[in-house]
Amino acid sequence: MNVSIDIVSDLVCPWCFIGKHRMTGAVALVREKFPETRFRLNWLPFFLNPDTPPEGEPYRAFLEAKFGGKEQVSSLQKVVTEAGRDTGVEFDFERISIRPNTLRAHRLIYRAQSTGRQPAEIEALVERLFVAHFQRGEDIGDIATLAEIAAECGDRMDDVTEYLESTMDVDQVRSLFDGISGQGISGVPLFVIQDRLAVPGAQSSAVLAAAILQAMEAPSS
Template sequence: MTMNIAIDIVSDLVCPWCFIGKHRLASAVGLVQEKFPEARFQLNWLPYFLNPDTPPKGEPYRAFLEAKFGGAKQVNKALAEVAEAGREVGVEFDFERIVTRPNTLRAHRLIYRAQSIGHRPGEIAALVERLFVGHFQRGEDIGDSATLAEIAVESGDRKGDVIAYLESFEGTPQVQSLVGKVGGLGVSGVPFFIIQRRLAVSGAQTAVVMAAAIMQAMKPPG
């Protein structure tokens, strides 16, 4: 008998640990399905803004990090730690290519659109992965409408439709409302996972920890 498991993933596309957490979750799903082949997963992506005050056109990436961490030495140390954790899950970060730290409202709207108009799970997964890859591996400005439209096309969307959507305000109130609801749940950092609407996992936990949490949530309540 098929067992459906819903996981809400709260993340921001400029969060490197969210990229790592996405890959760790995929490994966790594999571990669960080895034990429960009947398990089927429904992933729902929810928006979060690490820095809500990011200018609409973004800001210089390295300068932002040095101001946040207190200097170049501290930034280099933090990025090295992230890069090492990324390699463990097959993610190769290329921080040197990142020029702009984008405002991610448009990127979140793009994901919201894909989910709300019924794109297939595989297409949504490909879109989210490509957005992370665009920022962290290719140094693309994922706050730019034209760049986002090209990314969406790779995931099976129509360029003209996406540009028209992104250049309007469509989806903006809904995304901002979701951000508010996530904050209302007490989420103050990402990644954050909500399994079966009743069990929460904070941070980019290991695949083993994530799998254990999923299997715990699969048990009947009570």
């Protein structure tokens, strides 16, 4: 059976990084019961802060202004760090200096998907972008950085640089986000399974697997 899963996320959202890994665990659980199941993951863009300047902004200052101070941010990051560790995701918040505008990074994923890259290559690209931000402190709003990341994942650096320096697919990516936010979606991650069952939040792998199985059993409309 073929299973499609739309994943709405933002690359500066730590719970989206955790949710990605929990979905990987869910897919493995489903395949234990149904080894022939084929999955198609489709990544959709979300902007937690659409007003982020193109060049980004200071990371810690943004968080402290948003959440009410240093202690609040430290407390939230502790919760995220513990949740990530339980899922096999390590965070290194101290290395992050810039909170980037993620439009270019989302365009990179959109390009990979629209040009027919293999699912494993797309998954590797998404993973590498999360790692860049949350573990290496790299600026994933910077064209040169993104081109290097894309090259690591099998793309041509010159082609990616030319693409990101243009306005190609900007309107398409923004239109996808507008369509998502227009449905009242204000938080991520969000997983939409088989176009019929939406699961909000970074739920456990067991919960996500149960949702996949439920969607697989539901009759087609």
